[in-house]
Amino acid sequence: MSDxxxxxxxxxxxxxxxxxxxxxxxxxxxxxxxxxxITAHAKAVGMPRVEVEMALKRAVRHAEAAG
Structure with a gap:
């Protein structure tokens, strides 16, 4: 899913x-x-905002696929 x-x-x-x-x-x-x-988290971890947003959406929207 997401690292x-x-x-x-x-x-x-x-x-x-x-x-x-x-x-x-x-x-x-x-x-x-x-x-x-998302913007605050991306800045805090030093990642592009769009990468954080995409990973977060996958984590939340597709969590049922991982379980």
Missing amino acids: IEFPDTLIAPERTAWEEHRAGRLTVATANAVQDA
Whole structure:
């Protein structure tokens, strides 16, 4: 899946955003919170934001495939 370890402070907002998206009720506030968290994490670990975002989405959206 992903070699990146994500803290719950990053997993939880992405899960919320994914659930809202699937229900057709994703808000701008939720999307912005996820993007802000991804940007901060990417900067903290020294990785490109897009790589962190893609790995996080795989980790959350495809977690059932790993289990």
